[in-house]
Amino acid sequence: MRKNQVAVVGAAETTELGVIPNASQLQLHADAALNAIADAGLKLSDIDGFATAVETPQQVCHYLGIKPTWVDGTSVGGCSFMLHVRHAAAAIEAGLCKTVLITHAESGKSMIGKAPRSIPADSLQGQFEAPFGVYGPPSMFPIPVLRFMKTYGITHEQIASVAVVQREWAAKNPRAMMKDPITVADVLNSRMIAYPFRLLQCCLVTDGGGALILTSADRAKDFPRKPVYIMGTGESVETPMVSQMETFNSSRAFKTAGPLAFKEAGIAHKDVDHLMIYDAFAHLPLFGLGDLGFMPHEETGKFIADGNTRPGGKLPLNTNGGGLSYMHSGMYGMYALQESVRQMRGIAPAQVPNAKISVCHGVGGMFAASGTIVFTNER
Amino acid sequence: MAEPQRARPKPTPETQHFWDGTKAGELRLQRCDACAHVYFPPRPFCPSCAARKVSVFKASGKGFLYSYVINHRPAAPGFTPPYAIAVVELAEGPRMMSNIIDCPQTPEALELDMKLEVAFEALDDKITLPVFRPAKG
Numbered sequence: 001m002r003k004n005q006v007a008v009v010g011a012a013e014t015t016e017l018g019v020i021p022n023a024s025q026l027q028l029h030a031d032a033a034l035n036a037i038a039d040a041g042l043k044l045s046d047i048d049g050f051a052t053a054v055e056t057p058q059q060v061c062h063y064l065g066i067k068p069t070w071v072d073g074t075s076v077g078g079c080s081f082m083l084h085v086r087h088a089a090a091a092i093e094a095g096l097c098k099t100v101l102i103t104h105a106e107s108g109k110s111m112i113g114k115a116p117r118s119i120p121a122d123s124l125q126g127q128f129e130a131p132f133g134v135y136g137p138p139s140m141f142p143i144p145v146l147r148f149m150k151t152y153g154i155t156h157e158q159i160a161s162v163a164v165v166q167r168e169w170a171a172k173n174p175r176a177m178m179k180d181p182i183t184v185a186d187v188l189n190s191r192m193i194a195y196p197f198r199l200l201q202c203c204l205v206t207d208g209g210g211a212l213i214l215t216s217a218d219r220a221k222d223f224p225r226k227p228v229y230i231m232g233t234g235e236s237v238e239t240p241m242v243s244q245m246e247t248f249n250s251s252r253a254f255k256t257a258g259p260l261a262f263k264e265a266g267i268a269h270k271d272v273d274h275l276m277i278y279d280a281f282a283h284l285p286l287f288g289l290g291d292l293g294f295m296p297h298e299e300t301g302k303f304i305a306d307g308n309t310r311p312g313g314k315l316p317l318n319t320n321g322g323g324l325s326y327m328h329s330g331m332y333g334m335y336a337l338q339e340s341v342r343q344m345r346g347i348a349p350a351q352v353p354n355a356k357i358s359v360c361h362g363v364g365g366m367f368a369a370s371g372t373i374v375f376t377n378e379r
Numbered sequence: 380m381a382e383p384q385r386a387r388p389k390p391t392p393e394t395q396h397f398w399d400g401t402k403a404g405e406l407r408l409q410r411c412d413a414c415a416h417v418y419f420p421p422r423p424f425c426p427s428c429a430a431r432k433v434s435v436f437k438a439s440g441k442g443f444l445y446s447y448v449i450n451h452r453p454a455a456p457g458f459t460p461p462y463a464i465a466v467v468e469l470a471e472g473p474r475m476m477s478n479i480i481d482c483p484q485t486p487e488a489l490e491l492d493m494k495l496e497v498a499f500e501a502l503d504d505k506i507t508l509p510v511f512r513p514a515k516g
Contacts, residue, residue, distance in 0.1 A: 119386070127388035127398075128420050129476045131508055133464050135455035139448060143466060147446035150491050195449035195461070195486060243466045243476035244420070248446050 003265055004379050006089040007220035007227035010040025010213030011341040014105065017175050017327050020207040024113030028105030028209040029060045036101065036211035041224045047213075049097030051088060053080035053104065053331065060103055070097035076237060077364025078278060078331040080104075081212070082257075082371025085337065086233035088214045098215060105209025106329035125241055140366045141281045142197040144248030148283065148297075149196075151249045156196060158301030160187035162282040163200045163324050165310045170321025172311065172350035177204050178325040201282035203328035210334040212341070217379060228344040231357070232265025232374035234258060242366040251363070253370035254291035258361060261372035262293070265357075269294050273355035274343045275315055276336040278362040279322040285309070288361050292372070316352045319343065333362035337373065344377040385457030387506055394421045396435050401507040406438045406497045408471055419473035440497035441514065442469040449484055467495055467511050481512040 012035035014020070014028050023031065029052065037044060044066055051072035052060050061068055072087045074080055081104055088100040107114045119126045134140045148154065164184055170176035182200060190199040220227035236256035239245060246252050262269075269292075277288035285304065290297030294315070303309070309317035320326040320339040327335055340360040342348040358375045390398045397420075400407035410417045411425035412432040424431045447465040454460040463484045468474045480498060482488050494514035501507045 121387060121389035122391050124394075124420050126386065127390065127394055130386035130455075131388050131502075132476045132478050133385075133450060133455040133458045133462055134476070135450070135453055135458075138453075139450045139455070139464060142448050143464065144446055145448075146491055192451045192461075194451060194464075197448070241420075241476075243474060248466075 001090055001093065001233060001264060003231045004229040004376065005217050006092045006214055006230045007217045008212055008230070008341050008375070009215050009220050009223040009225060009227060010036040010042065010211070011338055012036040012039045012211055013335070013338055014209040017208040018177050018206050019109050020107070021110050021112070023107070025105055025107040026055065026059065026063055026113055028107060028207065029055060029103045030064055032105055032209035032211040033064055033101060033103050036213050039225065040213045042099065042213065046099050047101045049088060049091060049100035051084035051100065051102045053084070054106070066101070068097070070100070076369035078280065078333045079362030079364040079369055079371040080331065081333045081337055082360065082362040082373050083235045085212065085214065085230065085373050086235055086371065089230045089233060092214060092216055098219070100214045101211060102214070103209065103211045104331060104334035106331055107207050108329035109205050109207045129241055129243060137280065137366065138193045138197070138202050140242050142194050142283065143242050144245065144367070145196055145283045147248035148287070152298045152301070154286065154301040156188060157184050158305040159201065159282050159286065160184045161305040162279065162285050163187045165304060165307070166279065166318050166322045166324045168310050169319050169350055170325035173320050173326060174349060176321040176326045177206055178321070197281060200324070203280045203323035203332065204325070206327045206329050208327050208329045208335070210338045212337060226345050226377060228341050229376050229379055230373065231376045232261040232263070232267070234260030234264070234372040235370065237369040238367060240365055240368045245367055250291050250297065251287055251367045251370065253367060254287060254361070254363070257370040257372045258292035261359070261374050265374040267357060267374065271357050272315070272359050274319065274340065274352045274358040275317045276319075276340050276358070276360040277317060278332055278336055279318055279324050280328065280332065280363065282324065284363060285317060292359070292361060311350060319348060319350045319352065333364070333371070336360050336362060340373070340375050344375050346377070383456030385502065386455065387502055393423055397421050398506060400437070401499055401509050402505070404499055406440050406509050407435050408438045408469070408473060409433050409435055417471045417473060419475055439470045442467045442495050442511065444479070444489065444491055444493045444495055445474055446491065447479070447489055449486070449489070463489055465511065475509070478510045479512065480510050
């Protein structure tokens with residue numbers, strides 16, 4: 001794909017984030033969509049392309065009254081929205097549609113109008129993982145951590161520092177769920193969930209949603225908001241079974257998607273002003289920094305513990321507070337994208353001064369899938 | 380009300396040989412007749428070279444502890460926390476998820492790279508699960 005041919009011209013989260021007991025999951029999709037439509041200064045009838053995950057495109061389009069000529073229901077977990085951005089950019093460039101709406105919403109906490117996740121007993125996961133006591137992401141996502149730590153000499157304190165630093169960012173975000181400062185000791189003394197991870201190393205469980213609107217870069221200049229260009233994109237999948245990853249020392253999906261996006265954007269790591277790495281659990285930023293090639297994996301723990309990703313650090317990371325402290329409805333990728341867009345527009349609560357390039361990296365499932373988007377505010 | 384049951388695998392035509400094996404006290408893997416690749420989970424073709432001619436064989440049952448978590452909460456139905464969910468690397472190469480028996484479920488006792496050997500735990504008269512214990516000697 002050619003870079004900077006497509007731009008984000010509308011971006012918004014749901015009116016409320018956190019605990020939303022008065023709206024179904026489908027209504028949260030609509031709330032986010034209507035906010036994004038208003039942000040872009042458009043009408044629903046202007047939308048001719050639509051993408052969403054978990055809920056089907058037909059469900060959300062019918063509810064909103066949208067009549068699309070291009071749809072994408074790619075649903076690979078929390079990074080689905082990164083893949084939607086990539087697919088939408090290609091579709092717009094190919095002339096399949098002009099204005100794409102991407103929605104995410106999840107009643108992750110209140111569970112209103114949300115189908116429970118279940119694992120069929122005759123699936124491979126149902127036969128070869130579920131019988132051994134995995135029960136939800138906290139029992140699965142951290143399974144690679146001890147191997148990763150041993151291979152690279154990463155310490156418990158270093159991984160705990162991920163949560164501490166992100167809480168510092170969250171404190172600057174009025175909409176963040178958790179804003180009180182925490183220490184490494186607080187993290188390491190919080191309730192055990194699945195050793196080696198404790199409560200403060202696991203993502204929040206909340207309600208919310210978000211939506212993006214994309215159109216061609218040539219049209220983007222006529223919109224009310226500062227356009228945020230799609231500079232590079234990447235995607236991949238590996239396996240739905242965490243036990244079957246090629247290695248626990250890295251993520252193959254990360255190592256495929258990330259470098260693709262950097263190559264397409266034509267940027268080097270030193271060009272990155274702002275970085276989002278989907279943090280469902282505290283080890284993900286370490287995998288991300290290594291797999292995206294920012295530094296050898298051995299250095300990732302020390303890099304974060306030394307404060308390089310905190311406010312004022314040389315690589316601002318997860319500046320909304322992340323899935324650990326901002327919000328996590330279950331598929332957090334949309335919120336990472338929203339923060340990258342805010343940073344590129346220059347309106348983020350914890351704005352990185354003069355940021356011109358933002359990399360937004362997502363994970364789906366337990367390292368099952370990945371999507372990476374490079375944004376820029378300069379064409 | 381009955382006690383909550385541990386998730387029970389339901390074999391498919393492609394995996395039946397594996398579950399027949401565990402019931403007979405064997406850990407069965409598959410090897411590609413064309414390229415000799417050994418793989419898991421079961422499927423009737425080689426995921427490395429796509430050959431459809433593959434053979435089922437009895438694995439040694441030996442391996443080592445590749446990684447694990449000790450799950451505290453929420454506990455899966457049929458499990459009493461804390462319990463370890465382990466990934467075992469088999470001597471033949473593939474890895475599989477399992478549980479570690481005859482060993483305290485603690486970080487001190489569960490050392491990465493410790494040698495393990497397969498054991499079998501019957502869930503009922505149809506399904507037997509492969510689990511692992513610290514290897515003797």
